[in-house]
Amino acid sequence: MTADFKKLQNNIFSQLPQVDWLLQKQEYQNLINLYPRELVVDQIRNYLNTFRKDVTKMTIDELKSTDISKEKISQVILSKLKSSLQPNLKRVINATGIILNTGLGRAPLSKQAQRALLEVSAGFSSVEIDLPSGKRGNRHNLVEELLTNLTGAEAAAVVNNNAAATLLTLNTLSDHKETIVSRGELITIGGSFRIPDIMKKSGAIMREIGTTNHTKLWEYEDAINEHTGLLLKVHTSNYKIVGFVSETSLEEMATLGKKYNLPVMHDLGSGMLFDLSKFGLPKEPVVSESIKFGADVVTFSGDKLLGGPQAGIIVGKKKYLDLIKKNQLARAVRCGKLTFAALEATLRLFFDEEKILAHHPALRMMLSPEDTLQKEANKLKKGLKKIIGNRGDVRFEKGLSEVGGGSLAAESLPTRLVSVELKKMSPEDFGKKLRLSDPPIITRIVQDRTVFDVRTLIAGEIKKIIAAVSRILQE
Numbered sequence: 220m221t222a223d224f225k226k227l228q229n230n231i232f233s234q235l236p237q238v239d240w241l242l243q244k245q246e247y248q249n250l251i252n253l254y255p256r257e258l259v260v261d262q263i264r265n266y267l268n269t270f271r272k273d274v275t276k277m278t279i280d281e282l283k284s285t286d287i288s289k290e291k292i293s294q295v296i297l298s299k300l301k302s303s304l305q306p307n308l309k310r311v312i313n314a315t316g317i318i319l320n321t322g323l324g325r326a327p328l329s330k331q332a333q334r335a336l337l338e339v340s341a342g343f344s345s346v347e348i349d350l351p352s353g354k355r356g357n358r359h360n361l362v363e364e365l366l367t368n369l370t371g372a373e374a375a376a377v378v379n380n381n382a383a384a385t386l387l388t389l390n391t392l393s394d395h396k397e398t399i400v401s402r403g404e405l406i407t408i409g410g411s412f413r414i415p416d417i418m419k420k421s422g423a424i425m426r427e428i429g430t431t432n433h434t435k436l437w438e439y440e441d442a443i444n445e446h447t448g449l450l451l452k453v454h455t456s457n458y459k460i461v462g463f464v465s466e467t468s469l470e471e472m473a474t475l476g477k478k479y480n481l482p483v484m485h486d487l488g489s490g491m492l493f494d495l496s497k498f499g500l501p502k503e504p505v506v507s508e509s510i511k512f513g514a515d516v517v518t519f520s521g522d523k524l525l526g527g528p529q530a531g532i533i534v535g536k537k538k539y540l541d542l543i544k545k546n547q548l549a550r551a552v553r554c555g556k557l558t559f560a561a562l563e564a565t566l567r568l569f570f571d572e573e574k575i576l577a578h579h580p581a582l583r584m585m586l587s588p589e590d591t592l593q594k595e596a597n598k599l600k601k602g603l604k605k606i607i608g609n610r611g612d613v614r615f616e617k618g619l620s621e622v623g624g625g626s627l628a629a630e631s632l633p634t635r636l637v638s639v640e641l642k643k644m645s646p647e648d649f650g651k652k653l654r655l656s657d658p659p660i661i662t663r664i665v666q667d668r669t670v671f672d673v674r675t676l677i678a679g680e681i682k683k684i685i686a687a688v689s690r691i692l693q694e
């Protein structure tokens with residue numbers, strides 16, 4: 220090692236700022252006000268150490284060309300600190316037009332549910348105490364009456380998600396016993412939920428009957444034997460068979476179940492608490508109808524059309540729900556107070572169907588009138604055009620939004636899109652920069668253009684998109 224080399228290295232080391240020098244700066248003070256001081260100091264030390272190590276590995280040419288003013292290093296460390304202190308789970312802007320997007324957390328919660336979360340999380344809560352008696356309570360009671368009122372069922376329980384609800388119900392009613400199910404209903408949802416697999420895990424023995432497009436009542440009856448535990452019907456949420464189709468109705472299955480004293484389970488997937496066709500939307504199965512048609516147990520999600528937190532809801536006959544609640548597996552898939560807080564607030568919205576649109580973000584997005592969408596699209600297009608100018612092209616597109624979450628399969632909602640093409644940036648790069656913005660913005664690419672669907676935007680987000688695009692173009 221030449222003396223020259225050593226001198227250069229030492230020169231750089233002597234330039235490195237001290238931790239205390241950095242901490243005096245206002246920008247660092249701001250971070251210390253927001254985050255624990257020790258965390259910030261630790262991170263600074265880590266960055267300085269890494270920088271020192273990097274310097275020892277540099278060639279003489281690299282050493283000569285390195286800009287290492289204190290200010291420069293301070294700025295680099297600050298931006299690294301800021302990004303490392305950000306949470307991994309962030310609120311994002313959904314400009315995809317897919318309302319119930321599992322990757323984006325499905326339903327946005329109502330203001331009522333947000334308030335309930337904040338209130339319950341700030342202190343202790345009555346999650347398992349019966350307040351009048353002071354005795355240990357049962358968390359299922361928190362929402363059981365709401366659910367039985369809304370669905371007409373005798374009893375209800377809530378677990379972690381609908382996959383858990385299905386697993387728990389199958390395990391309770393059909394462990395080591397046969398569950399009869401039509402081949403047309405052996406579905407996969409979102410890649411990881413498969414009826415045959417969940418059945419295997421539950422201990423139920425799958426007894427497939429019928430064919431993909433055709434299953435008759437007599438085939439269920441033919442399959443019943445002394446090992447049968449359950450008749451299962453699954454709503455084929457995310458696909459539709461058209462053409463020569465015959466499925467056995469829930470009512471017929473329920474009558475058969477009664478005749479042989481076997482429970483009938485209906486996995487609804489999304490399920491809805493009232494008929495959406497009253498708002499002009501296609502009909503999604505209604506939970507109370509499944510109960511009325513004679514299902515003994517019905518399972519559905521809390522965060523699909525219901526618009527609540529991730530949860531799996533089980534409603535049905537009390538004698539079966541009692542068994543389900545007592546199952547040790549129920550303890551393993553129970554949900555926490557935050558879920559109950561948000562779910563209870565969401566369920567209460569459904570008692571006033573007239574006002575629900577004003578409060579329920581997912582429903583409001585589904586029902587957003589085209590003139591409202593057009594107005595929002597105008598705002599977005601105008602803002603983007605002003606920022607982008609002659610650096611690219613901004614225009615309206617016609618297109619479709621989706622409900623998503625396996626709800627209302629094959630139904631698309633006509634929407635208003637704003638699309639952008641930049642002269643000096645590929646749509647892939649632009650999409651990535653949008654995702655790395657603060658807040659992250661999620662878009663789609665259609666025919667080499669970046670597309671923003673205004674349907675899934677929430678108040679104030681158009682401004683944020685315009686500001687983000689402006690920052691991206693300034694970089």
Ligand SMILES: *Cc1c(COP(=O)(O)O)cnc(C)c1O
Nearest residue numbers: 380381382456487488489520625
């Ligand atoms: C979505 C769905 C599930 C899984 O529900 P999660 O809440 O995602 O666990 C199960 N069954 C059907 C029919 C579904 O549509």
